[in-house]
Amino acid sequence: KRASREFHPEDSVIDVEGVKIGGGHKVIIAGPCSVDNVENVVYLAKVAKANGAHMLRGGAYKPRTSPYTFQGHGEEGLKMLMEAKKETGLPIVTELMSISDIDVVYKYADVIQIGARNMQNFPLLKEIGKLDKPVILKNGIASTVKEHLMSAEYIMSEGNDKVILCLRGTRTYEPSVRNTLDVTLVPIMQKMTHLPIIVDPSHAAGKREFVSALAYAGMAVGADGLIIEMHNCPKEALSDGDQALLPRDFEYLMNKLKELKPWS
Numbered sequence: 001k002r003a004s005r006e007f008h009p010e011d012s013v014i015d016v017e018g019v020k021i022g023g024g025h026k027v028i029i030a031g032p033c034s035v036d037n038v039e040n041v042v043y044l045a046k047v048a049k050a051n052g053a054h055m056l057r058g059g060a061y062k063p064r065t066s067p068y069t070f071q072g073h074g075e076e077g078l079k080m081l082m083e084a085k086k087e088t089g090l091p092i093v094t095e096l097m098s099i100s101d102i103d104v105v106y107k108y109a110d111v112i113q114i115g116a117r118n119m120q121n122f123p124l125l126k127e128i129g130k131l132d133k134p135v136i137l138k139n140g141i142a143s144t145v146k147e148h149l150m151s152a153e154y155i156m157s158e159g160n161d162k163v164i165l166c167l168r169g170t171r172t173y174e175p176s177v178r179n180t181l182d183v184t185l186v187p188i189m190q191k192m193t194h195l196p197i198i199v200d201p202s203h204a205a206g207k208r209e210f211v212s213a214l215a216y217a218g219m220a221v222g223a224d225g226l227i228i229e230m231h232n233c234p235k236e237a238l239s240d241g242d243q244a245l246l247p248r249d250f251e252y253l254m255n256k257l258k259e260l261k262p263w264s
């Protein structure tokens with residue numbers, strides 16, 4: 001199959017506006033969970049850039065558990081991300097939730113994120129398979145490795161082979177973490193697939209104080225990168241404030257990661 005090592009023995013290297021990921025190229029993606037306002041997004045992009053991050057994340061279409069909570073600013077939010085890209089040059093990673101939003105998200109995103117809740121939205125996966133844009137495919141809420149890889153096949157079988165797999169943990173019987181992240185899956189999946197594998201420590205930890213340790217663990221086992229939530233005023237964040245690193249936490253983490261010397 002297309003995602004498997006048998007089909008393609010060499011690591012895939014995916015190029016996002018000149019930023020390479022995979023095959024030894026490590027990438028850090030940081031930014032808010034939700035895009036809230038242009039001041040915060042531009043500020044966080046500058047913090048990300050100043051500390052060595054390679055891309056900016058931010059959600060404009062949010063898959064919220066409750067329909068009564070903030071659902072994202074939509075295209076207005078995408079325009080805020082564009083402003084932050086203009087200021088910093090950082091490519092934009094943003095979530096696409098629905099086939100009906102493909103055109104607008106395509107226009108602004110450099111990497112399209114498919115979230116956990118849509119990992120098995122097969123019609124959506126097939127549609128993004130027809131695009132020529134890199135995709136971050138997160139694992140499902142309670143998916144297996146095989147299911148995750150099969151979802152990558154849905155995208156790749158339509159022609160788009162620029163798939164980055166993201167481990168964000170799964171729901172288990174353990175309530176003390178938001179999601180249980182098994183970092184062993186990084187080397188296990190690297191044996192199975194040539195696609196880059198990144199770790200999302202934020203949605204796994206669920207709490208700020210545990211994010212950096214999990215991020216470090218992910219890089220220590222050989223992940224190709226991280227996608228991390230960060231906010232300058234987490235109490236006012238419109239989603240996932242509890243797990244948002246403060247700028248100073250992010251700076252600490254980026255310095256800590258240097259111990260691993262993941263960058264050449």
Ligand code: PEP
Nearest residue numbers: 033115116117138168203
């Ligand atoms: C997110 O990245 O903010 C998000 C909703 O993540 P997940 O799909 O992993 O829950």
Ligand code: MN
Nearest residue numbers: 033229239240
């Ligand atoms: Mn989030």
